[in-house]
Amino acid sequence: MTVKYTPDHEWVRLEGDLAIVGITTYAAEQLGDVVYVELPALGKSFAKGADMAVVESAKAASDVYAPVSGEVVAVNEAIVGNPQLVNDGPEGEGWFVKLKLKDPSECDGLMDAAAYRTHIGG
Amino acid sequence: MTDTAETLKSLPLDALHRELASKWGPFAGYDMPILYKEGLMAEHAWTRSSAGLFDVSHMGPSFFGLPKGHGLEPEDAHKRVASIIERLVPSDIQNLKPGQIRYTVLLNDRGGIEDDLMVARPSEPEAQGDLYVVVNAGCKEADWALLEKAAAGDARVVRADDRALLALQGPKAEEVLNPLVPGAGEMRFMTYARFETRLFGRLTISRSGYTGEDGFEILVRPEHAMAFAQALLGHAQVKLIGLGARDSLRLEAGLCLYGHDLDPTISPIEASLGWIIQKRRREAADFPGAERILAEIRDDATHSPTLRRKRVGLRPVGRAPAREGVDIHSYGDKIGVVTxxxxxxxxxxxxxxxxxPPAFAKAGATLDLMIRGQKHLAEIVDLPFVPHRYKKG
Structure with missing residues (x-):
């Protein structure tokens, strides 16, 4: 199981031809209390870097970008009903969507955990 | 203008916030604490249930007064300085009682709002001829210049923004402040008094705030600011609250944020602030933009469509927040905007x-908010969203 990261603070967990996507712990801490999440429709396809979801804290709205190209095959309805889950477990039960990978080679361009830690100045 | 670390000013209590705040941001030229460690929701709830301490030293406290040695009797001195500030504001300042505060606005010649502010009359006879005037951070230089210009030498602005201005807000504010400043608890909402204290020097206190809760706004000299803040924070019921929760609290209270809900094109009537213009001023019609504003008061009373717009409260039906800049639609037509x-x-x-438009400005009317291109149903509601709990009477 491989976890990769984007410069925009999404994480991607690769399981076969599926990519599970969420926002990083760092991003969730920066946002603060999440009060609203908007997820894409099942079956919708996104190109890498496209606006895919929205996450809003009490203070501001942020876009979540597709870290890789793919089709939405599952969404985490739990975080729509209880957005606090994104703060409680951003890299676990607070996942956003599962994408069916269009081009697995896109994953090679993402950061590994060490590179991401450097990126956020850790 | 971009805010950079080099040009930002620091608050007098910066060292205190450095220890406790978790998120900082530039605001009106100051480097300000946005969040403390517990976060916006916890800070907000704490203020509504206990007492929140806000450092609002970036704002523009000042004294607007007649020249020294004016030689007038106290009542005449007040009437004189009040008549000077009335050149710019539409409220009745002359008939303020000693120790009373009024919320009002600075107007331009078109009847638009240059800023919103508090004006207080001192209670001491020897202080008559002075007004305590608190303006917004982002407008303070321009406001003070406007006041000096309108006064044309008849009165002067003495800025007091070198001092710390602290707001203590919430249901426990009185029981926290009164032991430190005996007598402060006897003040009523929208009154103003000065207290000489042994430990903290002279404190200039208003029973007012920006949260909808009971509370106080306290001006303290810089050399006493840290000791005073520490004394308040020594109380288990007091926590520091950042700008983030300050905004969510004022929004729940239905209070305007200058530069967002108010601007130089918006009149007090459009802003649903007609109550700030007392009868004497309406009859005298002697404030900037009076022609427009008085016409709008008539249009508002008769529901005439010549009044372009009114400020209203909106409750989206779903969960999506509708932030500043979101268009308001009715049957596909744009009719307004979220501020x-x-x-x-x-x-x-x-x-x-x-x-x-006024035709839609009725509680219960439904509209569409266009959030990221999608229609979200919303209902017009009366303001405030959360009832005020001021200490009146």
């Missing part, structure tokens, strides 16, 4: 304020 919006921790729901 403030976010999430209400108290109501656990999104809330917004915005401007719509």
């Amino acid at each position: 403030s919006g976010g999430f209400s921790p108290t109501l656990n729901a999104p809330i917004s304020m915005g401007y719509v």
Whole structure:
């Protein structure tokens, strides 16, 4: 199981031809209390870097970008009903969507955990 | 202008905030604490249930007064300085009682709002001829220049923004402050008094705030600011609150944020602030933009469509917050715009304020908010969203 990261603070967990996507712990801490999440429709396809979801804290709205190209095959309805889950477990039960990978080679361009830690100045 | 670390000013209590704040941001030229470690929702709830301490030293406290040695009797001195500030504001300042505060606005010649502010009359006979005037941070230099210009030498501005201005807000504010400043608890909402204290020097205190809760705004000299803040924070019921929760609290209270809900094109009538213009001033019609504003008062009373827009409260039906800049539609036509919006921790729901034509400005009317291109149904509601709990009477 491989976890990769984007410069925009999404994480991607690769399981076969599926990519599970969420926002990083760092991003969730920066946002603060999440009060609203908007997820894409099942079956919708996104190109890498496209606006895919929205996450809003009490203070501001942020876009979540597709870290890789793919089709939405599952969404985490739990975080729509209880957005606090994104703060409680951003890299676990607070996942956003599962994408069916269009081009697995896109994953090679993402950061590994060490590179991401450097990126956020850790 | 971009805010950079080099040009930002620091608050007098910066060292205290450095220890406790978790998120900083530039605001009106100051480097300000946005969040403390517990976060916006916890800070907001704490203020509504206990007492929140806000450092609002970036704002523009000042004294607007007659020249020294004016030689007038106290009552005449007040009437004189009040008549000078009335050149710019539409409220009745002359008939303020000693120790009374009024919320008002600075107007331009077109009847638009240059800033909103508090004007207080001192209670001491020897202080008559002075007014305590608190303006917004982002407008303070321009406001003070406007006041000096309108006074044309008849009165002067003495700025007091070198001092710390602290707001203590919430249901426990009185029981926290009164032991430190005996007598402060006897003040009523929208009154003003000065207290000489042994430990903290002279404190200039207003029973007022920007949260909808009971509370105080306290001006303290810089050399006593840290000791005073520490004394308040020594109380288990007091926590520091950042600018983030300050905004969500004022929005729940239906209070305007200058530069967002108010601007130089918006009149007090459009802003649903007609109550700030007392009868004497309406009859005298002697304030800037009086022609427009008095016509709008008539249009508002008769529901005439010549009044372009009114500020209203909006409750989205779903969970999506409608923030500043979101268009308001009715049957596909754009009819207005959201000027403030976010999430209400108290109501656990999104809330917004915005401007719509008077025909729509009725509680219960429904509209569409265009959030990221999608229609979201919303209802017009009366303001405030959360009832005020001021200490009146």
